[in-house]
Amino acid sequence: MRKAVTQPTLDTVIVRFGGELWIKKPWTRRTYERRLIDNMKHTLKRHEIPFREIIRKHGRLYLKTNQPIEASSKLARVFGIASVSPAQQTTPKLNDIIRTSLSLADQTLQPGNSFAIKCRRVGTQPYTSADICREVGRQILEKFGKKRNLTVNLKHPDVTLGVEIREEDAFIYASVIGGAGGMPLGTQPRLVGLLSGGLDSAVACWLTMKRGAPTVPVYFDNTPFTDEATTKRAIEVAKVLFDWATGFSRRMYIVPHGQNLAEFLEKCPHRFTCLLCKRIMYRVAEKIAEMTKAEGIVTGEAIGEQASQTIPNLRVLNQAAQKYPIHRPLLGFDKAETERIARKIGTYEPSSLKAKGCTAAPKKPATMAKLHEIMVAEEKLNIQQMVEASVQQLQTLNL
Amino acid sequence: MRKAVTQPTLDTVIVRFGGELWIKKPWTRRTYERRLIDNMKHTLKRHEIPFREIIRKHGRLYLKTNQPIEASSKLARVFGIASVSPAQQTTPKLNDIIRTSLSLADQTLQPGNSFAIKCRRVGTQPYTSADICREVGRQILEKFGKKRNLTVNLKHPDVTLGVEIREEDAFIYASVIGGAGGMPLGTQPRLVGLLSGGLDSAVACWLTMKRGAPTVPVYFDNTPFTDEATTKRAIEVAKVLFDWATGFSRRMYIVPHGQNLAEFLEKCPHRFTCLLCKRIMYRVAEKIAEMTKAEGIVTGEAIGEQASQTIPNLRVLNQAAQKYPIHRPLLGFDKAETERIARKIGTYEPSSLKAKGCTAAPKKPATMAKLHEIMVAEEKLNIQQMVEASVQQLQTLNL
Numbered sequence: 001m002r003k004a005v006t007q008p009t010l011d012t013v014i015v016r017f018g019g020e021l022w023i024k025k026p027w028t029r030r031t032y033e034r035r036l037i038d039n040m041k042h043t044l045k046r047h048e049i050p051f052r053e054i055i056r057k058h059g060r061l062y063l064k065t066n067q068p069i070e071a072s073s074k075l076a077r078v079f080g081i082a083s084v085s086p087a088q089q090t091t092p093k094l095n096d097i098i099r100t101s102l103s104l105a106d107q108t109l110q111p112g113n114s115f116a117i118k119c120r121r122v123g124t125q126p127y128t129s130a131d132i133c134r135e136v137g138r139q140i141l142e143k144f145g146k147k148r149n150l151t152v153n154l155k156h157p158d159v160t161l162g163v164e165i166r167e168e169d170a171f172i173y174a175s176v177i178g179g180a181g182g183m184p185l186g187t188q189p190r191l192v193g194l195l196s197g198g199l200d201s202a203v204a205c206w207l208t209m210k211r212g213a214p215t216v217p218v219y220f221d222n223t224p225f226t227d228e229a230t231t232k233r234a235i236e237v238a239k240v241l242f243d244w245a246t247g248f249s250r251r252m253y254i255v256p257h258g259q260n261l262a263e264f265l266e267k268c269p270h271r272f273t274c275l276l277c278k279r280i281m282y283r284v285a286e287k288i289a290e291m292t293k294a295e296g297i298v299t300g301e302a303i304g305e306q307a308s309q310t311i312p313n314l315r316v317l318n319q320a321a322q323k324y325p326i327h328r329p330l331l332g333f334d335k336a337e338t339e340r341i342a343r344k345i346g347t348y349e350p351s352s353l354k355a356k357g358c359t360a361a362p363k364k365p366a367t368m369a370k371l372h373e374i375m376v377a378e379e380k381l382n383i384q385q386m387v388e389a390s391v392q393q394l395q396t397l398n399l
Numbered sequence: 400m401r402k403a404v405t406q407p408t409l410d411t412v413i414v415r416f417g418g419e420l421w422i423k424k425p426w427t428r429r430t431y432e433r434r435l436i437d438n439m440k441h442t443l444k445r446h447e448i449p450f451r452e453i454i455r456k457h458g459r460l461y462l463k464t465n466q467p468i469e470a471s472s473k474l475a476r477v478f479g480i481a482s483v484s485p486a487q488q489t490t491p492k493l494n495d496i497i498r499t500s501l502s503l504a505d506q507t508l509q510p511g512n513s514f515a516i517k518c519r520r521v522g523t524q525p526y527t528s529a530d531i532c533r534e535v536g537r538q539i540l541e542k543f544g545k546k547r548n549l550t551v552n553l554k555h556p557d558v559t560l561g562v563e564i565r566e567e568d569a570f571i572y573a574s575v576i577g578g579a580g581g582m583p584l585g586t587q588p589r590l591v592g593l594l595s596g597g598l599d600s601a602v603a604c605w606l607t608m609k610r611g612a613p614t615v616p617v618y619f620d621n622t623p624f625t626d627e628a629t630t631k632r633a634i635e636v637a638k639v640l641f642d643w644a645t646g647f648s649r650r651m652y653i654v655p656h657g658q659n660l661a662e663f664l665e666k667c668p669h670r671f672t673c674l675l676c677k678r679i680m681y682r683v684a685e686k687i688a689e690m691t692k693a694e695g696i697v698t699g700e701a702i703g704e705q706a707s708q709t710i711p712n713l714r715v716l717n718q719a720a721q722k723y724p725i726h727r728p729l730l731g732f733d734k735a736e737t738e739r740i741a742r743k744i745g746t747y748e749p750s751s752l753k754a755k756g757c758t759a760a761p762k763k764p765a766t767m768a769k770l771h772e773i774m775v776a777e778e779k780l781n782i783q784q785m786v787e788a789s790v791q792q793l794q795t796l797n798l
Contacts, residue, residue, distance in 0.1 A: 188703055304610055311694045325717040
């Protein structure tokens with residue numbers, strides 16, 4: 001009996017878009033699709049996965065490759081993709097669908113498994129989707145049911161066999177791998193991301209990347225108020241972020257910032273140090289945004305997470321950025337939620353590398369600073385000169 | 400055999416804080432705890448759930464009540480609570496713990512269930528946590544194991560019986576109900592939230608509330624470019640949000656905005672209408688923030704979700720708000736993620752009520768507006784007068 005079933009040759013990856021793409025106007029959608037295809041090609045090339053073509057059809061992309069499993073796992077990390085399925089292509093003839101489904105079921109269904117058949121159809125065929133589900137299900141039970149102790153479970157099956165019929169083609173698949181979601185990288189202009197290397201800033205940058213904006217990481221090096229391990233941590237985190245942006249620049253900026261901190265400590269009330277520090281970071285980031293033609297600044301701030309991140313303090317901070325918006329994607333996140341994303345995207349591990357906290361941070365930081373107090377403190381500094389000196393000493397890393 | 404087991408009388412709710420509270424300084428933590436206790440009391444009072452006291456001990460709150468099930472379900476919706484468990488209090492004597500555990504197991508374990516015992520201990524007892532797990536587990540199996548076909552499953556049990564020992568007290572519970580998380584409402588200053596009544600703005604306001612900031616909803620009424628149903632929808636959504644803020648103001652502001660839209664349509668390029676509309680909304684919101692002593696403005700914008708929400712357009716929008724930060728907690732969210740939260744918090748249904756889209760919106764909105772173009776368009780308007788007229792016509796609803 002089992003001899004009749006031929007070995008399946010998975011030859012395709014079905015690529016599904018996020019739902020949001022469908023509410024875009026046709027012109028925007030085509031631009032987004034083209035960008036997505038480009039990003040997919042870069043990713044496959046980087047991982048040396050050969051493919052024959054990417055076909056755009058019926059609101060899906062179909063990647064033709066003889067390594068669909070490997071390709072699927074890499075494409076699942078391309079922004080703009082909702083999900084992928086390694087699949088086998090066949091014709092929409094009932095016999096071909098059944099034969100291919102049986103062959104995939106043979107490979108996939110383990111003893112004791114429950115299964116379901118799902119069918120989606122575009123075009124005119126001499127059968128309904130329900131016909132396919134019934135017939136494929138029946139034949140699987142007939143061929144493997146007893147031998148493998150299989151059961152049908154439509155609600156929570158162990159394996160769902162998918163049949164996707166698209167006019168002249170049909171695709172059979174047994175798994176749906178969740179993708180990164182979001183929008184294709186490059187469909188929004190560049191942003192500058194303040195990356196400390198800690199959990200929050202990494203997730204914040206990833207979130208703006210997810211929504212399509214290439215985000216250039218900028219690290220402020222607090223040496224001698226921190227150690228080299230902290231810089232190394234930031235670099236490792238940046239590398240993980242760049243792996244989500246294949247085809248885009250892997251440039252990171254490092255700003256020497258210790259001298260600025262020393263000046264705050266010398267000349268200003270210590271409880272303002274963190275606010276003064278962040279305000280100058282925003283100003284330097286604005287200069288880098290200008291240089292890199294970016295359109296905004298991303299930070300990992302969440303309301304109330306740290307003393308510098310109370311709502312009154314965020315207001316004081318904002319006032320320092322005059323030309324560019326400060327984007328804070330983690331604003332409403334709990335720490336546990338940020339951690340969950342960090343684990344998913346791979347920054348949790350490098351962000352947890354040993355790093356010395358900033359020794360310039362005060363024991364009792366101001367939680368409700370008044371803008372005028374900060375302005376008075378800043379009058380004792382030559383802010384403009386400090387910003388310019390920081391920008392002049394900017395280091396560039398290509399990772 | 401079963402006669403020996405007395406009926407349990409659940410008499411307590413164990414209230415667990417979010418992990419973030421623990422990294423706060425003691426003074427901040429106490430303030431937050433006091434605020435949380437206040438918010439809990441208001442919530443219980445509103446739902447007419449009687450209670451005797453709330454005890455703060457060993458990093459938990461213990462609510463003493465004879466309605467612990469009802470109280471748990473209401474407290475799970477109070478910000479700052481990570482989880483709750485209806486529980487029965489007993490002494491830390493081994494016999495009392497076993498007797499109470501057996502009694503709760505008797506009530507909870509269904510035929511065929513798998514179970515596990517979890518024990519946490521503070522203080523010095525003549526037994527270890529492992530002793531408790533072993534002994535309670537053994538006696539449960541002995542008493543009910545055969546009769547109910549019970550099995551032990553430490554990894555994925557159907558029921559986990561929790562034993563929490565705190566020096567002179569012990570608490571036994573059989574369920575952990577996830578809470579809202581976040582920080583106690585009122586630990587951050589007020590914000591003004593632009594609430595359209597659609598999915599996004601409601602979730603955005605909820606997220607800033609979750610982080611502790613009472614968020615005052617402001618609705619812009621686009622009549623005659625929309626219908627009354629749209630206003631009603633916003634009011635229904637605001638009511639759901641207020642239900643998350645028991646003990647706080649239920650005031651909502653409605654701004655007549657149709658006249659403003661009419662002016663844009665008459666005097667400015669139509670492709671800028673949405674940007675001009677939002678910029679004036681920000682300005683009016685700034686006035687309301689001043690009036691209500693709020694410290695910022697919340698919007699439901701997500702990068703690239705609509706034409707007005709591209710990164711260049713967000714930059715153009717930001718420039719209109721000179722005094723207050725624009726907080727956009729959904730910045731990095733996909734629509735599907737926003738929807739998931741909306742369903743969880745109860746705004747999905749009212750946000751899905753029938754509402755007419757704004758008929759002033761152009762067919763081809765600008766996606767990459769230049770600030771100077773918008774400024775030129777605004778020169779044809781008397782912006783200040785429009786803002787003042789809007790504020791003067793402000794309506795207040797107490798819901």
